[in-house]
Amino acid sequence: MNLTPEPLVYGLSSPGRVGVVLPESDVPAAPVPAWLERESLPLPELDELTTVRHFTRLSQKNFSIDTNFYPLGSCTMKYNPKANEAAAAHPSWRNLHPYAGETMSQGALELVYRLQGILAEIGGFEAVSLQPAAGAHGELAGVFMIRKYHVERGDAHRVKILIPDSAHGTNPASCTMAGLEAVTIPSNAEGGVDLEALKAALGPDVAGVMITNPNTLGLFERNIEEICRLVHAAGGLVYGDGANMNAVTGVFRPGDSGIDVMHFNLHKTFSTPHGGGGPGVGMVAANATLAEFLPGPLVVKKGAAYALATPAKSIGRMKAFYGNFAVLVRAYAYVRMLGAEGLRRLAENAVLNANYLKALVEKRWKVKYGRRCMHEFVAMGDIAEGVHTLDVAKRLIDYGFHPPTIYFPLIVPEAVMIEPTETESKETLDAFAAVLDRIADEARDNPALLHDAPTTTPVGRLDEVAAARCPVLCYRA
Amino acid sequence: MKLDANARYRKSHEWVRKDGAQYVVGISDHAQESLGDIVFVELPAVGKAFKQGDAFAVVESVKAASDVYLPMSGKIVAVNDALEGAPDLINREPYSGGWLVKFEASNPAEWDGLLEPSAYEAEASKE
Numbered sequence: 001m002n003l004t005p006e007p008l009v010y011g012l013s014s015p016g017r018v019g020v021v022l023p024e025s026d027v028p029a030a031p032v033p034a035w036l037e038r039e040s041l042p043l044p045e046l047d048e049l050t051t052v053r054h055f056t057r058l059s060q061k062n063f064s065i066d067t068n069f070y071p072l073g074s075c076t077m078k079y080n081p082k083a084n085e086a087a088a089a090h091p092s093w094r095n096l097h098p099y100a101g102e103t104m105s106q107g108a109l110e111l112v113y114r115l116q117g118i119l120a121e122i123g124g125f126e127a128v129s130l131q132p133a134a135g136a137h138g139e140l141a142g143v144f145m146i147r148k149y150h151v152e153r154g155d156a157h158r159v160k161i162l163i164p165d166s167a168h169g170t171n172p173a174s175c176t177m178a179g180l181e182a183v184t185i186p187s188n189a190e191g192g193v194d195l196e197a198l199k200a201a202l203g204p205d206v207a208g209v210m211i212t213n214p215n216t217l218g219l220f221e222r223n224i225e226e227i228c229r230l231v232h233a234a235g236g237l238v239y240g241d242g243a244n245m246n247a248v249t250g251v252f253r254p255g256d257s258g259i260d261v262m263h264f265n266l267h268k269t270f271s272t273p274h275g276g277g278g279p280g281v282g283m284v285a286a287n288a289t290l291a292e293f294l295p296g297p298l299v300v301k302k303g304a305a306y307a308l309a310t311p312a313k314s315i316g317r318m319k320a321f322y323g324n325f326a327v328l329v330r331a332y333a334y335v336r337m338l339g340a341e342g343l344r345r346l347a348e349n350a351v352l353n354a355n356y357l358k359a360l361v362e363k364r365w366k367v368k369y370g371r372r373c374m375h376e377f378v379a380m381g382d383i384a385e386g387v388h389t390l391d392v393a394k395r396l397i398d399y400g401f402h403p404p405t406i407y408f409p410l411i412v413p414e415a416v417m418i419e420p421t422e423t424e425s426k427e428t429l430d431a432f433a434a435v436l437d438r439i440a441d442e443a444r445d446n447p448a449l450l451h452d453a454p455t456t457t458p459v460g461r462l463d464e465v466a467a468a469r470c471p472v473l474c475y476r477a
Numbered sequence: 478m479k480l481d482a483n484a485r486y487r488k489s490h491e492w493v494r495k496d497g498a499q500y501v502v503g504i505s506d507h508a509q510e511s512l513g514d515i516v517f518v519e520l521p522a523v524g525k526a527f528k529q530g531d532a533f534a535v536v537e538s539v540k541a542a543s544d545v546y547l548p549m550s551g552k553i554v555a556v557n558d559a560l561e562g563a564p565d566l567i568n569r570e571p572y573s574g575g576w577l578v579k580f581e582a583s584n585p586a587e588w589d590g591l592l593e594p595s596a597y598e599a600e601a602s603k604e
Contacts, residue, residue: 313516388513390513406540407513407540407541408541410541413511464514464539465514465565466515467517467539468516468539469516469517469519469564
């Protein structure tokens with residue numbers, strides 16, 4: 001990594017220097033009203049080469065899946081094939097204007113239509129809306145749909161959503177955003193939903209349940225069918241959080257287990273860039289009960305033509321235009337490259353990689369819930385007296401690895417949540433496990449190495465308290 | 478783990494201590510240690526009433542935001558305003574300067590159902 005501190009672009013500015021000379025205006029100049037004129041506009045003045053070097057150096061400080069292993073649990077930081085990018089960059093997509101109209105956009109509509117169908121088939125659902133722009137956005141859409149379903153039936157008093165204590169924090173946040181009340185359900189000793197606690201919480205005031213399967217502990221919820229049956233019997237609906245779909249694609253169809261509505265993250269499972277690399281898609285899928293409540297518009301086929309249509313009882317729009325269309329092109333390229341068999345193998349290899357890495361890691365580190373994991377597992381970072389998960393995470397940076405997700409899920413103290421994904425080689429997994437072993441030795445013999453980490457980055461250990469309490473969010477000259 | 482011998486505890490890591498006719502509440506040394514550096518505290522309005530076990534405050538650290546539960550039913554009579562500017566008081570002095578609220582108990586008998594320091598220590602060390 002390039003360790004030299006990079007000045008702000010303003011620090012490289014030199015008065016009067018220009019990078020681009022604009023041509024003479026070929027239209028008459030229109031006067032700018034005096035009230036719009038500024039006295040000064042402090043923009044940096046740079047030549048092209050200085051600008052290119054500045055941004056290239058900044059990019060070299062960037063940590064990405066294209067540079068290093070990125071085992072960030074529950075985020076599925078898999079490699080995104082460059083063929084996806086080539087497909088999305090094709091001029092026929094790139095130059096398509098959102099106001100071109102249906103007759104001019106048949107190819108784009110056909111792609112959306114096909115992708116809706118493929119994703120509905122993968123999930124075992126009736127219909128799909130590709131509108132939501134992120135996982136939590138898809139959750140919000142799903143909770144709105146559940147709410148509207150009950151209101152339409154005159155069941156508006158159902159205001160509670162039950163959520164396991166291992167859930168992503170976005171689940172209760174989505175409920176609150178939708179005006180519903182999130183109620184926590186404890187996990188059992190196996191790391192699954194405590195069925196007795198679920199039964200006790202179900203009642204006429206419960207709108208539904210949000211289930212993540214596999215859950216954030218990387219464990220398959222074995223009682224999923226029983227959970228759906230209990231919730232339905234009590235008049236509620238089941239929301240599926242598909243953040244961990246990478247573990248089961250082509251193997252398990254959540255819709256078949258009784259889940260009513262679910263989001264998948266195309267930017268996780270279906271290999272579109274995320275984590276600062278691009279916008280997401282948190283598509284939402286529904287069974288026959290909820291399909292007519294999906295956010296619109298969807299693409300439908302009318303005779304030989306494709307058209308936009310909004311379902312009869314739709315919750316409305318979740319996003320301007322048709323969602324993040326260029327992301328849909330990438331996901332479509334990906335599913336078509338893999339095919340049905342490839343999609344199943346991706347899940348199998350994601351699970352195999354996680355279990356291989358778990359077997360290596362658990363020789364030295366505590367792994368909570370030791371049974372066979374799915375796509376990720378949760379270890380504990382308190383490897384030695386006075387050493388915490390944060391120290392281990394920071395030390396991993398010194399060895400060139402992105403830290404795993406830490407201190408989540410909340411029900412595991414000192415959690416280190418590791419998700420290798422299917423795209424990593426055995427050599428990378430071995431190297432990562434070897435470094436964790438070395439860090440375990442360091443924690444015992446020389447814990448200062450962990451407490452002082454990272455030391456190989458342009459900035460060292462950041463003051464997280466000051467960052468949270470007194471953030472500086474604007475450039476200050 | 479440090480304990481206050483005069484306090485009673487809940488499994489969810491709150492302590493409560495008699496303070497004249499009132500009671501004072503905070504989170505245990507073990508809790509602040511587990512949470513890590515605390516950056517924000519959200520306290521209730523004075524005069525608000527809670528039942529035993531109700532969430533009455535939120536403590537946010539660099540790792541997580543956690544609800545804090547009132548160990549006994551009662552009405553809030555004072556909150557620790559110093560925490561607004563210095564939430565790390567909870568890390569430094571969990572049993573003194575880092576107190577959260579004072580309350581008037583509506584059912585003082587609930588005190589007897591709370592954990593003695595030794596029983597809490599046994600519970601907390603199981604985690």
